[in-house]
Amino acid sequence: MWSGAPNGSLVTEIAGLPVGRALDVGCGEGADAIWLAQRGWQVTAIDISSVAISRARVAAKEADVDVDWACADILETPPAPHAFDLLTIQYPALLRTAGERPLRALLNAVAPGGLLLIVGHAHADPEIARQHGFDPDNYVDLADFSRLVVDDFDVETNDIRPRPSPPPGTHHADDAVLRARRRGERRAGLC
Numbered sequence: 001m002w003s004g005a006p007n008g009s010l011v012t013e014i015a016g017l018p019v020g021r022a023l024d025v026g027c028g029e030g031a032d033a034i035w036l037a038q039r040g041w042q043v044t045a046i047d048i049s050s051v052a053i054s055r056a057r058v059a060a061k062e063a064d065v066d067v068d069w070a071c072a073d074i075l076e077t078p079p080a081p082h083a084f085d086l087l088t089i090q091y092p093a094l095l096r097t098a099g100e101r102p103l104r105a106l107l108n109a110v111a112p113g114g115l116l117l118i119v120g121h122a123h124a125d126p127e128i129a130r131q132h133g134f135d136p137d138n139y140v141d142l143a144d145f146s147r148l149v150v151d152d153f154d155v156e157t158n159d160i161r162p163r164p165s166p167p168p169g170t171h172h173a174d175d176a177v178l179r180a181r182r183r184g185e186r187r188a189g190l191c
């Protein structure tokens with residue numbers, strides 16, 4: 001259903017960084033996870049939608065890359081603590097009802113020295129969203145994440161900027177980008 005191209009802000013922020021273990025949460029049809037795997041990242045990609053994950057598996061096979069795909073609710077199944085050098089969440093759609101605890105467990109998946117990258121739609125009109133049956137008040141937003149990271153992360157970017165390479169036809173022209181580095185020593189052995 002989607003373009004098959006990786007998200008522009010992910011490419012802008014991550015291209016050229018040292019590779020390691022990456023977790024893509026809400027991976028959808030997997031274009032970002034595949035792009036990361038093609039660049040040498042060891043990728044785990046999770047989505048609550050079995051349809052999305054099955055499409056992602058097909059796309060990865062066509063691209064001839066290995067990604068560890070999982071169909072799971074990240075709010076119910078927290079990732080292992082400190083297990084990833086990169087946690088990417090592109091255009092999250094995580095319900096607020098679960099409270100802060102699963103979000104904190106999710107952020108805790110980032111290893112010391114690792115990177116968190118969350119990208120959302122900026123300037124989205126809440127009324128238009130509601131007309132499409134999506135009430136933004138029900139979903140965790142970047143301001144929530146910004147508040148949650150302060151204890152353990154140094155924020156490197158908290159910005160709104162034009163969306164690089166927007167998919168054709170989208171009305172989402174700007175990205176809100178939160179990039180933060182977990183405090184602590186990066187583990188040895190990464191290239």
Ligand SMILES: C[S@@+](CC[C@H](N)C(=O)[O-])C[C@H]1O[C@@H](n2cnc3c(N)ncnc32)[C@H](O)[C@@H]1O
Binds near residue numbers: 027048049075
């Ligand atoms: C707006 S889409 C973004 C998909 C992809 N990251 C992209 O940029 O194309 C949000 C994705 O999050 C997934 N999702 C929503 N709640 C989730 C949850 N609790 N656990 C895992 N995935 C979830 C949805 O199924 C959907 O694929």
